Structures are given as structure tokens and as C-alpha cells.
Amino acid sequence: MRPFKVVSSFEPSGDQPQAIERLAEGFLRGDKYQTLKGVTGSGKTFTMAKIIEKVQRPTLIISHNKTLSAQLYREFKSFFPNNAVEYFVSYYDYYQPEAYVPARDLYIEKDASINDEIDRLRLAATYALMERRDVIVVATVSCIYGLGMPDLYKDMRIHLEKGQTLDPGTFGKQLIGLQYERNDAILDRGKFRIRGDVIEVYPAYMETDEAYRIELDWEEIVRIRRFNTISGEIIEELDETVIYPAKHFV
Template sequence: MGHSRQDGGFAEAPLEINPNIPVFTPGALGQLRPEFAPLPTFTPYKPPKPEKSDGGKRLRIVSEYEPKGDQPTAIRELVAGINEHERDQVLLGVTGSGKTFTMAKIIEATQRPALILAPNKTLAAQLYGEFASFFPESAVEYFVSYYDYYTPEAYVPRSDTYIEKESSINEQIDRMRHSATRALLERDDVVVVASVSCIYGIGDVETYSAMAFSIKKGERIPQRRLLADLVALHYKRNDGNFIRGTFRVRGDTVELYPSHFEDRAWRISLFGDEIEGIAEFDPLTGQKTAELEQVKVYSNSHYVTPKPTLEQAVRRIKDDLVIRLAEFNAAGRLLEAQRLEQRTMFDIEMMMATGSCAGIENYSRYLTGRKPGEPQPTLFEYLPDNALVFVDESHVSIPQIGGMFRGDFNRKATLAEYGFRLPSCIDNRPLRFEEWDAMRPQTICVSATPGPWEMKQTDGVFAEQVIRPTGLIDPPVVIRPVKTQVDDLIADVREVALKGYRTLVTVLTKRMAEDLTEYMHEQGIRVRYM
């Protein structure tokens, strides 16, 4: 069904610029440091993926529901568009029309892994629950920001205030992120529900998959070598407190709590240097639940880095540090030079000693080997080539994608300008909108009110889903005069109450709710506000 094309965009608010404080813009930064100039064109990097060890499984919906209303037509049109290799499609569906079930049916019909983008964690959690119920036999995963609390590192030159990064990581969400990346690398029947924060960098998929190793029954490996391999993947030995991301040693037995498991762990029994058996067990009760022939161990961190890569990265960090210190000293900015040297050398010492440091993501460009200005690895590099992307509530999600880079850039540029970070920290950033647009596979934008970008991509064409499966229609809307609105409300509420029903009244502010509640109470109506 057609729709008139609309052109539109989002205007940026003017910035208040203090002439005494250096302000970085993408253009100015490119002139100051040419390596940071925006790339004229962007070609998405497609890293090679390992062969899937658990592939071949089909995506199958388990549900008593069948498509009804406008759902069958919308499913048929969108599946046809996918098969005809249309890159962009729009599903316009009113609230309550079953858009989530339509998406699930499209995934089942095409048998392709899918990424569902949601504008916030709350909606992502709701979608995750629904898709998990639709696909109980498949890998339905949840990938959102794992911070319960997060204050980004920042510097306010006007008041000379440095704000150190503070964060609290949610262990459960971190586990689910590991489960999501592992499923994408090992299975075909995968549906990942993610918030738009997935355009921020995570570890390089090549390193993440290359450093994973298999443990097979009957294989020969010295125990010390096995423990060293686990430490290299950021697992910690903890014989007393056995939690996710740790391992413990009991004689000839090594017990490992993998990063992606919630209530299962592996017990690896050795006889000398030979792996005698591998068992899956419950970490709480110790009860064995399965005998395994082989397991594959993935890193406990997405930022895992092999020793040679780390050493090479440190050399490049030192080279850039020398250049930046020379610039500060030449400009007479000795405080910034001293600050940058002290902070960077401390980070280098920590990386060489432990393999990581606080704020290691600011050195991601060196660790991944990317060129200046190139985007860092994101979840989109983990997606298989045949994946589908559904952008839920696209009129909200897509503007968010476009706005994330600008806010992040201004904060990082200030840190670099005043010697708190090397300028390379700017490359630890979310994707630009143009980069996301180039990286995404076939996409279906889902919304009751599609935005101008979505409609422009499809030349105003969309699949419509207006008739609900339940057959319910929107209630009639009656507009009353403002002068008598309260009196009309009182009369209608009393009429509804006489029939044994309740009334929900919505107002604009909390104060209005309090005042209206007080007035209705004076009129003898049983009323509460929330």
C-alpha cells in the first residue's frame, strides 16, 4: 500500500561556545590531526566467522495462535520483499495489532537469524520474553548495556572538574551478552533482542573466536597448560567462591564456570595429562546433569587480547604518546603533558601486568588494529551475512542511532584536549549513522508512526497492519468544549459508576491529578490518583 513520501530530519540545537576553551568538532579535529578526519566513504569490514559447531537447527514457532486480521497479508508481503532482496521495508501496525507475532512469523518463514532493535531496555526485555515464548527450542538472546549505574569519564574545563568513570555491572546481563555472542558464532537458530546501545564497541569477533578453545575427552593437555589457557581468557582461579567467570582446582579435577552459563558448570577430570572425562553439573548442589564428549570455552571478556597483540598495541600507544607530549610541550601546556604521561604510563603498566586496565576501551583502536577514524567492532560484525534486522518503534530508535555519536564525540574530545586521554580515545565510540546504515543487513522498520527516514528508504511504500487479530477497534473519541470539561467528566463518571464500572482519567501533570482528585472527592466521588 502506498504512502506519500516525506522528507525530514532532526535539527541540532546550537552550541554555546566559550572562545577561551578549545572545542573539537569533527572537521576541526581532522585539520588538527589528519588521521582523525572523517573517512570519505565507509566500506563495512566483514570479518571471517568460524565454522558453526551447533548449526543446522531450524527456527520453529511453538504457539497456539495463528495469523489473523491484517497479519497474513503483512507477513506475505514482507517475506516476498525479503526473498526479492529488498534492503528496506516498513511494517506500519497500530498498537495491539500483533506486530511482534508478525516478526516471529517472518523469521520462521525465512529461516534466517534475526536482530531485534529496541529503543530502550524496558521494551527490549518485553520483546525478549515474547520471542522466548515463541521460539522455546531456539537461542533467543538478550543484548543490552550491562550497566546498572554508569557515569562516564568527563572533564568540565569551565570549573576545572574531572569526573572519573563510575559504573556498576549487572552480572546477569553480562552473562546474557556472552550468551548472545556465543550463540551467533555457534548456531543458526538465533534471535537476538538488543537495545540501540549495541552500536557501541565490543571485542573483535576474530580475536574473540580465535582465542576460544575446545576441550575433548581423551585429549592430552598438561593441567598447568589448561589453567594458563583459562587465565588467558580472563577466567580467575577462586577455590573458595565458585562463581561465573571463575575456575577451581581439586586434585586432578578442574571445575570451570563458563561466562555464558547461569546455573551450569563443567567438571574436567584429568588422569595425568589425559582428559578422562567432562561432566556438566549444578554449581549449587554439585549434582552431575550430563556427560559431555567435548566443550568449547569462550572468553570471560569481550575485550580479550592475546599477548603478542597486546605488546604490539603498547608499542603503538607509546609512539602516539611521544607525539602528543611533543605537541603539548611545544604549546607550553606542561600540566597537560605531565597529566597525560602519568595516566598513560600507568595504564600501560597495568596492561602488561594483568592484560587489562581501567578504561581499556579507550585503547580499543590499538588492540583491534583498526585505522584512525574507523569504527570499532560492534555486535553487527558478529551477525551472519544472511541475518535480518527488525527496528522496533523505528520512529524512536533510528533518531537515537543518529544522535549517539555526536554526544560521545564532544565529551571524548574535551578529555583528549586537556591531557586526560590520548586522542585515540575518540575512536572508542558508537557507530555513526552512516556506518550503521552501511553495516546493517536487510532491515524491516516496525512502527505505528514510521519516521521520515524509513519512509524515504522505501519510497513511501509499507505493509499495513491495522485490523487487529482480536477484531477490536479503537474506541470512539469525543471532543468536548474546554469550558465545561470538568462538569462533563463528573457527569460521565457518575453515569459509568451507576453501571458498575470504573473510569480512568488522564491529565497532563501530577499537580493537575492532585487538584482534580480533591475536587472530585468534594463532589462525593470515590477517587484516587497515581
């Protein structure tokens, strides 16, 4: 595990050192509830960042709305550039519940618009929680809704490594079972394509325009690469990787 390390040109000042020390001690002692008072704005974020650095534990930061959570996400990302800072909020841009207006005998059907980037960020958050310990998740109250059992979600992942035997047809069926779609023309988020001995998968949680390329030689994995889907540039050579479902509910 990478240790949590705050990157900042500032040092705690005023009452911050005392607050950081006391809150960290209380956490390590097992105190269930603690309150930080008298600090506002980015000062509170910085104080919390130093506490996380001190206790070295995965952390959930809950905000009451998307606007504030987005601000906190950006601030924590700047304080922890070498750790996994993730964003988990409702992915609806618009949601109209089913309704009936008796006075007008009007039925309004349910309608919704999902933000594709926020959906990716939600999937990236659960991926990070499954694969590493140095994780900070900034969320709204939408995080209280269950996504199922973590162990079951983790068991659905597909593990790939060099030297492994892999049948393209069987692998394609596995990906479809994880809600990926096959598209041999266009490689987009949540899709994959198979071209002879080369399989390309664009995990739904990956950074924009990044995907995996698995190269086979007689059904044996000889190369795994992470590449840019636009330029084709190879970003990283890998010995192994895992692929998680394209959706939370499979």
C-alpha cells in the same frame, strides 16, 4: 541447525498472513528496506516471529530502550523456546562520565556500576552467534558498538573433547589468558578451580549455577560433565565442549 519453530496456540489472523507473506517474499527477493505498519504490541512481535520462522535466518531485533527490549526478549523467548533467543543491551546500571564544573572548580571522576546478569547475557549472545545458526538477538542501539573481529574472538576459544591430552597447569594459564580467575575455594561465574585430576570451569556466559567439570586420568580427558554448582547434580554428559573468553575484550 535447529529450524526456527514458533510455539503458540494462536494462528495469524486478519491482515497478518498477508503481511507475513509479503515481508518474507521481500526479504528473500533481497529488498533492503521494508516497513510493517498498522500492528501494535504483541501482534507485531508475533508477526515478526512468523516471518523469522518462514525465512529461517538469524535475526537481530533492535529496540530504542531497555524497557521495550526486555519485553520483546520475553515475548520472543516464549515464541521460540527451542531456539537461542538472546539479550544484548548496555550492562551499565549507572554511568557517570568524567566532568569538570568551572563555576565551582569541581572535578567529577568517572564512575560506573555494571549489572552482572546483563553482562552474562551479553556474553551468552555472542557465544550463541559463534556456535549456532538458530539465533535471535534482541538488542538496543548499544549493539552498534564493535566488539572486535568475530574470527579473532572465535579463535580464542578452547576446545575440549574426551581422549584429548590436557596438562592442568597449561590449561589454567590458558583460562587466565581468557580473563578467568582461579579460585579453588568458591566456584563462581568467570572462575575455575583445579583439584588434582578434576578441573571445574564456570564459563561467564553459562546459565546461573551451571559449570563444566573435566575429569582427567594421567592428563587425558576421560569425562566432561555439565553440573549444578549448588547441588552438584550432573545435568549432562558431554563428548566435547568449548570455552569462550570471560570478557569481550581480552
